[in-house]
Amino acid sequence: MTSPRRVTPEPFVWLMFSAGGVVAALILPVLLVLFGVAIPLGWVEAPDHAHLLAVLRHPLTRLALFGVCALALVHAAHRLRFTVEHTFRLGRYDPAIATVTYGAAAAGAAAAAYLLLTAFG
Amino acid sequence: MDQITLRVARYRPDDEETEPVLVDYDVPLRPDWAVLDGLNYIKDELDGTLSYRWSCRMGICGSCGMMVDGEPKLTCATFLVDLAPGPVRIEPLANFPVIRDLIVDLTDFMHKLSSVKPWLIRQDEQPVEDGEYLQTPAQLDEFKQFSMCINCMLCYAACPVYGLDGSFVGPAAIALAHRYDLDSRDEGDRQRLTILAQPDGVWDCTFVGECSTACPKGVDPAGAIQQAKLAAAQEAMKSLLLPWRSR
Known part of the structure; x- marks a missing residue:
């Protein structure tokens, strides 16, 4: 603690983790219930296909969906990093574990970006 | 009997x-x-x-x-x-x-406690004849619960992170640092943030919350740590976006 101030990425990771927590708790469940349960079961009227496609093709929709996916993945990676380190007492391997967990989140985010850019034409 | x-x-x-x-x-x-x-x-x-x-x-x-x-x-x-x-x-x-x-052995805790400077820090002390530093009841309420800490260290015994990593500054020390940061008479938050924003400071906490459960005085160290994290994260963002800004 008496060592000079070190620059650490933790604040930025934590901010994304916090944002990811909000996304995973508030936005993902709404999307899942709406498109995974309510619309298939006919609880709410299904939107017109052309209209939904037009919404999905809008850059802002793509950006928002990318944000939801990427932040939720960072949230999961952050939790997994500390769960693994504390449960199995692997804190000394933090650089490697952090690289793997955040790396996986980055790969997932890249895959989401690729899908969002290519899947809807 | x-x-x-x-x-x-x-x-x-x-x-x-x-x-x-x-x-x-x-x-x-x-x-x-x-x-x-x-x-x-x-x-x-x-x-x-x-x-x-x-x-x-x-x-x-x-x-x-x-x-x-x-x-x-x-x-x-x-x-x-x-x-x-x-x-x-x-x-x-x-x-x-x-x-x-x-x-x-209390040595480690005592060292950590003093490292976060849990006392009023002023840039300029006002002369005694100017009277007390006045505070409104609302300003007192800002920090009062954190000032109830009696340094009993139950929160350290309850904290699984401290159990795994002894370098973590720990719940009571961070709660007390936060208590002075929230005090309207204090001007030392920058000095304390420098210590709390270290990897061994607030970032070690994974918000298990056992510290707040264990506290016999109703202090919420877990809440203090989360608030300190937010303050540290805001400072880090400012340093990133406004690198010319003097610290």
């Missing part, structure tokens, strides 16, 4: 005892007796070699924290009748080195 068994951890390295052992003592089970009264009975009547810390016996001094049936408790505020029929396991505070019997 009813009796209850206290199963007390004994550790006497001076007597070439290399491992702590549990020793049973039968003490009277009285409705007005706390665990500490039971320990005092052992010391006075059964075995004068038992060592433990205590002072005020009214939840103010923070000396008598121990593990009671595996939970960090103030032994002066934990009553034997609530633990009947027993036996009641009494051990030194978890996560600390043990010196003897129920006495733990």
Whole structure:
């Protein structure tokens, strides 16, 4: 603690983790219930296909969906990093574990970006 | 009179005892007796070699924290009748080195406590003749709950992160730093943030929340740490976006 101030990425990771927590708790469940349960079961009227496609093709929709996916993945990676380190007492391997967990989140985010850019034409 | 068994951890390295052992003592089970009264009975009547810390016996001094049936408790505020029929396991505070019997080494905690500068810091002291630094009730309420900390270290014994990584500054020290950061009379938040924003500061905390559960004084160290994280994260963002801004 008496060592000079070190620059650490933790604040930025934590901010994304916090944002990811909000996304995973508030936005993902709404999307899942709406498109995974309510619309298939006919609880709410299904939107017109052309209209939904037009919404999905809008850059802002793509950006928002990318944000939801990427932040939720960072949230999961952050939790997994500390769960693994504390449960199995692997804190000394933090650089490697952090690289793997955040790396996986980055790969997932890249895959989401690729899908969002290519899947809807 | 009813009796209850206290199963007390004994550790006497001076007597070439290399491992702590549990020793049973039968003490009277009285409705007005706390665990500490039971320990005092052992010391006075059964075995004068038992060592433990205590002072005020009214939840103010923070000396008598121990593990009671595996939970960090103030032994002066934990009553034997609530633990009947027993036996009641009494051990030194978890996560600390043990010196003897129920006495733990405070050195690490004392060092951490002073490292976060838990006192009022002013750029310029105003002269005595100008009077007191006035504060509104609302300004007092900002920090009051965090000022209730008695440094009993139950939160350190409850914190799984401190148990795994002794370099973590820990709940009470961060809560006390936050208490002064929130004080309208204080101007030292930058100095403290420099320490709290280190990797061994607030970022070690994974928000388990056991510290706030264990606190016998109703302080919420977990909340303080989250608020300090937000402050540290805001500072880090400012430094990133406005690198020319002087710290």
